[in-house]
Amino acid sequence: MLDRKFLREHRDLVAAAVAAKREAVDIGAYYEKDAERRAALQESESLQAEVNRANRAISEAKKAGLDTAAAIAGMRATGQRLKELNARAAELDAEVEALYLRIPNLPDAGVPIGGENANQVVRSWGEPRRLDHPAVPHWDLGAELGMLDVEAPARMSGSGFSLLKGDLARLERALIGWFLDTHRAAGYVEVAVPYLVSPAAMVGTGQLPKLAEDMYRCQVDDLYLIPTAEVSVTNIHRESTLAESDLPIRYCAFSPCFRREAGAAGKDTRGLLRMHQFHKVEIVHFEHPDRSREAHEELTAQAEGLLRKLELPYRVVLLATGDLSFAASRCYDLEVWSPGVGQWLEVSSCSSFTDFQARRAQIRWKGASGKGFVHTLNGSGLALPRTLVAILENYQTADGKVLVPAVLRPYLGGQDVIG
RNA sequence: GGAGGGCUAGCCUAACAGGUAAGGCAGCGGUCUUGAAAACCGCCGGGUGAGAGCCCAUGGGGGUUCGAGUCCCCCGCCCUCCGCCA
Known part of the structure; x- marks a missing residue:
């Protein structure tokens, strides 16, 4: 497969290659899903970062002998929301992956174009x-x-x-x-x-x-x-x-x-x-x-x-x-x-x-x-x-x-x- | 197929009773040296980012939990034995 970043940055080249190789993959759908996937991933990662920060704070508080019950209770809903976000991201990831695996290699520059x-x-x-x-x-x-x-x-x-x-x-x-x-x-x-x-x-x-x-x-x-x-x-x-x-x-x-x-x-x-x-x-x-x-x-x-x-x-x-x-x-x-x-x-x-x-x-x-x-x-x-x-x-x-x-x-x- | 034991980074090895992966070796770069070795310093899983950072990573996948290397379930692979077998 091709580098994901390369795919994003060379859309015309990839489209030309897919056409020249007569492959059936819908690369438009790939780009669309990939953008969705990356947005979902960003969202879930920033929530994960928040959860990680809170967990570190709870850990510190416990070591200091403070009461953490309220903090833990407060994290319950966040944890649930993170789970949902992750599920959505995983779903999108599977969809993108399915398309990604069908994008062909690029023909070398010296290869004649045609059938x-x-x-x-x-x-x-x-x-x-x-x-x-x-x-x-x-x-x-x-x-x-x-x-x-x-x-x-x-x-x-x-x-x-x-x-x-x-x-x-x-x-x-x-x-x-x-x-x-x-x-x-x-x-x-x-x-x-x-x-x-x-x-x-x-x-x-x-x-x-x-x-x-x-x-x-x-x-x-x-x-x-x-x-x-x-x-x-x-x-x-x-x-x-x-x-x-x-x-x-x-x-x-x-x-x-x-x-x-x-x-x-x-x-x-x-x-x-x-x-x-x-x-x-x-x-x-x-x-x-x-x-x-x-x-x-x-x-x-x-x-x-x-x-x-x-x-x-x-x-x-x-x-x-x-x-x-x-x-x-x-x-x-x-x-x-x-x-x-x-x-x-x-x-x-x-x-x-x-x-x-x-x-x-x-x-x-x-x-x-x-x-x-x-x-x-x-x-x-x-x-x-x-x-x-x-x-x-x-x-x-x-x-x-x-x-x-x-x-x-x-x-x-x-x-x-x-x- | 059955029973038991294992799986942590290239390799080796830690992590109490759940608190966010510690070290060593090898490797790479540097200091020092005539050169090398030794010693010392730095780098040394993946992704993203200009960077600080953030996220992921303990065979794989689920679950419980605020939090899993650690607890539970399923699967894979390796080792030892039993059964079967060219």
Whole structure:
């Protein structure tokens, strides 16, 4: 969330940002309620001060052995009135808070304004692969190999779930291991995190309240299944102050991700492109505010490095305001060309959240140069299903087999082909 | 799930029988010093304010009371045991 004072002092900027991000929040109502809340708070605080003064006087009088019965009787009504004022202030506070939590982060100054078609391809690497045989989409290729079953998961879980078998399951596991090892070698600390988290944790990273419909919730315990490891990893440091000298802190984590995809019915229904449950390796940075812009480039380069080593041609897209997520200030999507489906697949989203998540989750830094909220950043490194799709479709052979990218062969006992 | 013990600031530790959170360590700044240590001084939870100040803060939320770290209720987390369990 944004600083409350900043919100008050930059109404035009905030309104422009809300419009550019196409958010629905009524910021006029926020300002109105906030003014009411602050008036009520002032009133109750000054009455509280009066009560405190009277109580101190009673305490002194008692110590001096004086009769305090009259003074105490006189405070009864005041105490009651204070209680009522506090109740009113708390009510207003809840109303303001509900609106406050729906105000998005501001897009960074360099972000193009507009919808999806305003996204900018800022660079690309490699040439989209042209196969010397017809490109087969991964669902056919996987089915023919007997390694991708769509029927069994549909029977047990419904649509949007996958079942990998044999060497394809092994290939996914190889990717996970290789991703984590690569990040570790670059200085990231590997963490294994909870997959069920509290509502407060989800508010911290910004999934709640806006995206409640996209989350799986375990009602009896009021816990949410994480839609990304970002939630768990960022919340590692919730409600804490980090030493400036410890920054940056960089983590990598493997996790399953659970998404209801509430608004995406009928979209990407074939194959592995859009799942209710999938695996991902995520990288997360906690940075000093002064370094967060460079860190965003570093984080993106870290994710890009994986695609280069896998020799998968990709492009880097700077998202326009309308495509930016609620909490993000700036985001690069990494898209890999996949000849079977004939699409650029988003395999990573590398975002900077400035201090937006840190303020929500109360993650501060303190040190010689001052104190404040840290900046958080994260990116996929990488999402497994679409990486698998890209490998299957880019590395397919004319006889329906799939070559194993060179970097993964050590993870498959030297095996260089699947099928 | 059951029983018992705990939770005070970054860490450690006080607060009689309810009277408005005391100290220590670490950290930061300074004095002194060739430099350091020691010693001494100041700062050292959050909000608001130009400031004096005011408000909040003892795991969280309620209640009793003029007044709650302290008394009552609910919840969370940690520790020890029992039960269950991969």
